Amino acid sequence: MILHDYLPSGNGYKIRLLCACLGLKPTLKEYDITKGETRTEEFLAISPNGKIPVLELDNGECLSESNAILLYLAEKYESPLLPSKPIEKAAVYKWLFWEQYSHEPNIASPRFWLTHDAMDELKEQMLPNRIKEGNAALKLMNETLELQTFLAGEKITLADICLFAYTHVAEEGGSYDLGQYPNILRWISTIESMDWYVPISQH
Numbered sequence: 327m328i329l330h331d332y333l334p335s336g337n338g339y340k341i342r343l344l345c346a347c348l349g350l351k352p353t354l355k356e357y358d359i360t361k362g363e364t365r366t367e368e369f370l371a372i373s374p375n376g377k378i379p380v381l382e383l384d385n386g387e388c389l390s391e392s393n394a395i396l397l398y399l400a401e402k403y404e405s406p407l408l409p410s411k412p413i414e415k416a417a418v419y420k421w422l423f424w425e426q427y428s429h430e431p432n433i434a435s436p437r438f439w440l441t442h443d444a445m446d447e448l449k450e451q452m453l454p455n456r457i458k459e460g461n462a463a464l465k466l467m468n469e470t471l472e473l474q475t476f477l478a479g480e481k482i483t484l485a486d487i488c489l490f491a492y493t494h495v496a497e498e499g500g501s502y503d504l505g506q507y508p509n510i511l512r513w514i515s516t517i518e519s520m521d522w523y524v525p526i527s528q529h
């Protein structure tokens with residue numbers, strides 16, 4: 327398999343972290359998204375949405391959308407990270423969908439804007455509300471993690487792989503203070519202590 331990716335990307339990192347957990351080693355093909363490398367004709371042929379991550383399977387089929395790729399890999403390799411009981415599976419899906427609507431736009435986008443010198447007038451206007459919503463998302467995670475070890479219960483699932491990616495680097499760019507969320511900090515340490523753990527910048 328080939329993972330089309332950009333190392334600082336949390337969306338890409340979700341796939342790298344899951345692959346590490348499953349013992350898979352896809353070939354990494356890197357693109358510099360700041361230079362428009364995902365907008366070339368060649369890249370758009372593999373993913374018309376023009377965004378990494380893309381997982382290219384051995385038969386040439388290409389999968390996009392990080393959380394869809396997580397689900398594909400967990401199902402294909404029958405990983406307990408995706409429980410089989412529908413009600414437990416739904417608890418995992420809930421976090422994956424929530425991440426894309428309530429977490430990623432508020433936590434990943436400000437990190438990217440501020441660490442890649444990509445602010446403009448419109449983003450300056452949007453930033454305060456994004457930070458407000460991002461703190462609401464972190465508060466919800468912190469409250470959940472007060473009651474249980476992982477997001478979907480007592481066992482680690484895809485929900486944790488997915489949410490770990492951008493949460494653990496939320497402070498980059500200076501918009502967030504994870505010190506306000508002690509249960510999130512404990513959860514981050516728990517995931518970092520897993521024997522398959524790999525950092526975001528490593529493949």
Ligand SMILES: N[C@@H](CCC(=O)N[C@@H](CS)C(=O)NCC(=O)O)C(=O)O
Nearest residue numbers: 335337359364377378379391392393
């Ligand atoms: N919803 C998508 C978001 C993917 C995404 O936003 N990718 C960014 C990097 S994190 C990207 O490739 N941006 C390049 C561009 O838009 O040109 C997912 O979860 O995979």
